[in-house]
Amino acid sequence: MIAIDLDDAAERCGICGNVGRRFLLRGYYRKCPLCRGASRIESDAPERLDEYWRGEAFWSEEEIEKRKQREPVFREAFRILRRHKPEPGSVLDIGCGIGTFLAICREEGWRVTGVDPAPIACQVAKREYGLDLVNDTFSARLFGERRFDAVFAAQVLHHLPDPAAFLADVTRVVAEDGVILLRTPNLVPQEALLRLQRLLGRKEQFFCGPTLHVFHPETLRLLFAREGFREVTFVNSRPFVEPPHGGALVPNLRRVLYGGLKLATYAGTEGLFRASGGRVLLGPSIFVVARRRAEPTSAPLNEESATWSHVWEVARNTLSLRFLQSLAYSFAYYIHEQVAWRAQIHAEKGIRIHATASIRYAHNVYIGQNSHINHNCCVWAGQGSKVVLGNDVLMGPGVCLFAANHGTVKGRPMMWQERTEADILIGDDVWLGANSVVTAGTRIANGVIVAAGAVVTKDVTEEDVIVGGIPARIIGRRRPA
Numbered sequence: 342m343i344a345i346d347l348d349d350a351a352e353r354c355g356i357c358g359n360v361g362r363r364f365l366l367r368g369y370y371r372k373c374p375l376c377r378g379a380s381r382i383e384s385d386a387p388e389r390l391d392e393y394w395r396g397e398a399f400w401s402e403e404e405i406e407k408r409k410q411r412e413p414v415f416r417e418a419f420r421i422l423r424r425h426k427p428e429p430g431s432v433l434d435i436g437c438g439i440g441t442f443l444a445i446c447r448e449e450g451w452r453v454t455g456v457d458p459a460p461i462a463c464q465v466a467k468r469e470y471g472l473d474l475v476n477d478t479f480s481a482r483l484f485g486e487r488r489f490d491a492v493f494a495a496q497v498l499h500h501l502p503d504p505a506a507f508l509a510d511v512t513r514v515v516a517e518d519g520v521i522l523l524r525t526p527n528l529v530p531q532e533a534l535l536r537l538q539r540l541l542g543r544k545e546q547f548f549c550g551p552t553l554h555v556f557h558p559e560t561l562r563l564l565f566a567r568e569g570f571r572e573v574t575f576v577n578s579r580p581f582v583e584p585p586h587g588g589a590l591v592p593n594l595r596r597v598l599y600g601g602l603k604l605a606t607y608a609g610t611e612g613l614f615r616a617s618g619g620r621v622l623l624g625p626s627i628f629v630v631a632r633r634r635a636e637p638t639s640a641p642l643n644e645e646s647a648t649w650s651h652v653w654e655v656a657r658n659t660l661s662l663r664f665l666q667s668l669a670y671s672f673a674y675y676i677h678e679q680v681a682w683r684a685q686i687h688a689e690k691g692i693r694i695h696a697t698a699s700i701r702y703a704h705n706v707y708i709g710q711n712s713h714i715n716h717n718c719c720v721w722a723g724q725g726s727k728v729v730l731g732n733d734v735l736m737g738p739g740v741c742l743f744a745a746n747h748g749t750v751k752g753r754p755m756m757w758q759e760r761t762e763a764d765i766l767i768g769d770d771v772w773l774g775a776n777s778v779v780t781a782g783t784r785i786a787n788g789v790i791v792a793a794g795a796v797v798t799k800d801v802t803e804e805d806v807i808v809g810g811i812p813a814r815i816i817g818r819r820r821p822a
């Protein structure tokens with residue numbers, strides 16, 4: 342895996358539009374770190390692709406015959422659609438080919454519309470199923486004000502130069518509570534296969550036909566989220582197994598074995614999919630169902646499934662590189678926040694510092710006898726500014742002392758503003774109430790009490806007073822017993 346910065350104009354992700362993040366170059370495709378989709382680096386010009394889909398070569402009699410045999414794939418698609426839309430409505434099939442899916446929908450009582458750029462496909466649809474298709478490349482403009490309860494596009498999205506623009510256009514023809522159903526290759530197993538091919542020194546066979554992109558399930562989730570589809574679900578597509586043909590025994594045997602292997606793989610991927618509660622999606626081809634409006638989320642929480650989801654989360658994350666990364670990170674922070682400063686701080690006897698307190702520039706922190714730094718306090722000195730606490734200083738939880746400040750010049754990012762530093766000097770027997778803040782350059786006299794939540798921005802010079810509010814002012818005095 343090599344990450345390379347390319348500087349030519351093509352450096353924009355064709356899927357999500359990312360320009361800021363480096364692409365991962367892997368052989369003859371590249372992967373976008375933002376949307377996790379893979380795109381072919383060299384591809385045919387879009388107009389040539391359009392020719393391909395319309396062309397006679399693609400629509401040979403043999404191809405048409407193959408498509409007719411693939412009816413089970415479309416039956417499966419219809420079952421998935423029915424799960425989301427039990428009542429028949431209107432359906433649009435984009436790139437519908439010879440119309441097999443539409444013929445099934447019509448049988449089930451749906452009102453059907455299909456669009457395909459290939460004239461031959463439209464002729465065959467008429468001949469085989471009596472369907473009148475729109476012979477064109479899909480565009481929402483073709484349908485004016487019409488809205489469909491379901492839009493189906495099988496193996497279309499990954500062939501398009503700009504899949505995001507296509508989804509935006511499709512969204513325009515989907516009814517308010519309508520669904521989009523897609524069938525597309527899944528990058529997760531495809532990429533693993535590619536790595537295996539590389540390992541075995543085989544030629545890369547990743548993109549079949551004029552495929553431009555292959556999507557990770559997360560890519561699809563992102564693209565649909567941008568169009569306002571909050572509910573996106575995935576289903577492994579059952580593989581298509583060719584039935585045995587009449588003829589020679591050996592090719593038939595091979596076909597049967599290959600079919601068996603495909604079905605066994607499917608059973609495995611489907612098992613993992615179910616065991617993981619739909620998280621592990623390894624089918625080479627997947628169905629994606631996107632629904633614009635999520636169902637009301639008032640359904641009661643299923644305790645058992647929530648427990649399993651947590652068990653699965655632990656198992657999945659324990660066996661990961663990010664677990665080791667996070668462990669190393671936490672360890673380094675622990676050393677930084679809890680250990681390193683102890684060698685530098687200037688502390689008198691009898692002090693207590695809570696384990697959750699944060700100390701910065703400890704060589705500039707001075708703590709008098711019997712002083713107490715509580716839970717979640719920040720005592721942040723600066724590189725050149727000190728925090729000096731007297732004797733018997735008591736801090737409530739969450740107190741913050743900042744002996745450095747950032748400039749606020751307009752037009753300069755905050756990260757790059759000038760830092761100003763000034764000492765904080767706290768007298769003896771001072772009580773800083775919970776969550777109070779003392780800013781840089783502030784002195785607080787002996788015996789002062791700072792009320793909880795106060796922000797002290799100016800010196801408190803009078804002894805034994807009580808200050809409170811933002812910015813803090815005198816609100817009372819300590820009385821003798």
Ligand SMILES: [Zn+2]
Pocket residue numbers: 354355356357358359373374375376377378
């Ligand atoms: Zn991207």
